[in-house]
Amino acid sequence: MRTKVAIIGAGPAGLLLGQLLQRQGIDNVIMERRSGDYVLGRIRAGVLEQGTVDLLREAGVDQRLRQEGIVHDGFELALGHRRVRIDLAGLTGGRTVTIYGQTEVTRDLMAARAAAGATTIYEADEVALHDLDTERPRVTFEKDGEHVQLECDYVAGCDGFHGVSRRSIPEDRLKTFERVYPFGWLGMLSETPPVNEELIYSSHARGFALCSLRSRHLSRYYLQVPAGEKVEHWSDERFWTELAARLPEEVAEQLVTGPSIEKSIAPLRSFVVEPMQYGRLFLAGDAAHIVPPTGAKGLNLAASDVHTLYQLMVGIYHNGRTDLVSRYSDTCLRRIWKAERFSWWMTSNLHRFSDQEDFERRLQQAELDYATGSHAGLVTIAENYVGLPLESLT
Template identity: 55%
Template structure:
């Protein structure tokens, strides 16, 4: 079997890259180790930057998003018993975000891929990538009980942090940077209308809390917890009681409760691998970098990566110009490190570090006060949150 681009992973990065290439007449095969049902039901973040929204619309994947997504012009920072709105649209010349779950983005892209008849193989487990540093890379995988080999001009690893693609790069040719945070998120989905029109990021002495939403009828909420937390130790009532405490504000605001349909614990870490290219193997999305979810950057970074890759691969395969592939890693990493810094900023600004002393806590409160009092500080937060235009030099 042969193709122009072998894409490992049918998450948003791999599926969107396949869609962008297809619209440029570039053939690809997408290999995914999990089942379609699993892929389409994985719960992930759901905040889309303006640039991500634009890319999905332009490639024909925005119809349901525009119909069902929730456009947000701002967020609320809540601390000290008061809420402070950051008007992102006003501070960034009208740029805003869309609340539309990654689960739904994946479903839309899967449907488009299948409708087009292009190759998308679920339960195709890749074992290794060979010859990445040659002109003829090969992907070895198992599907329908048999071993297969896929020859390609280029291989894109979009198979996540634990995937095989990054492991195909010799250890001496890649450098990794990592930070693990001393807390995690307990996230829930609840069948109850959101208690807020926009996201609430709450900083409290008991820990961080986030009120988000999936739809007008489904709420998504998070609590900062110790990293070794077992979600089974948190029954519904305990979760709602703790959320009530952390969202407490002077006034008549009330957190509505409802049946919890899903709960899970997400570790908090930052990770970057450099470079993002080894020969004809290119990395994108979580295979190359991880950000803590506080800044809502994971999915958006993946979209930025594959937007660059689609342009570079089209130039190389369609016009014999590989200059954009040569600069892909450096260009993508500038945005990656900007997002890493912003995610670190939001995480340390809002979470309670169990190792912090009174001095550190007072500094944190001073920083929060400054962000909501200074137009310049609020603008910096807003422009990072809504995302810089794709193609902007950062």
């Protein structure tokens, strides 16, 4: 087999890159070790920055997004008994975010790829990358008991934190930056109306909570829990009781409870690897960085990487701009570190830490009081939440 760009991973990053390249006539093949049903079954975040929405529009997969997505021009911080609304549109000149689940983004991209007749190989086993520092990289894998070799010009590693792409780069070529937080998020999906039209981030003495949604009839709630907590220890009744205890009284009174559709616990970590390229391999999304979900940046950062990599491939194949290759990593990392900073700030100031002393708690309170009591502070929160501008590679 032969293609121009081999894409490892059929999550939203890999599918979005493949769709954008396909529309520019740049041939690509996607390989995914899981089945399509498994990929669609993953429950992930659903807050899309305007830049991500624009990129999905450019990819031609925004029809359902425009019909079903819920545009939010603000969100709330509940700080004890005090509620502060962050007026995103008013503070950023009209910029907003859109609520549309990652599962739905993936579904739209899969449908578009199938309609275009582009090649996606699911359940590809033993994927391995070869000759990445040469002009003829290769990808090998097993499919239905057969050994397959795919020759390509470039490889896009969009296969997540545990994927093969980053592990294919010699360790001495990478520098890793990481912070692991001593808690996780217990998330519950329920077919109940959201408690509020906009998201509520609650900082409470009992721990952090988030009231989110997937649609007007589907709610997603989160609770901060200690690292190592087991999801089976949390009945629906216990979850609802604890959630209500962490919300302002007037919000808790509006909470509509019901049976859970799904419950899971996600650990929280900050992670960045530098550089994001090796030879003709380019990392994108979770393969190169992880952010705590507090800032709603995970999927959006992956989309910004894809935006940069897409510009790079168009520059190479349409304009012969191979000089752009060396700019990929630095361009991505500038935006990534700013998103890491915002996610770290939201996580550090809205959560309770078990080893936190009174002095540190007072600093946390002072930080939130200043940020929410200052116009400059509110603007900083808003412009980071809606997403910083996507950088041009050229």
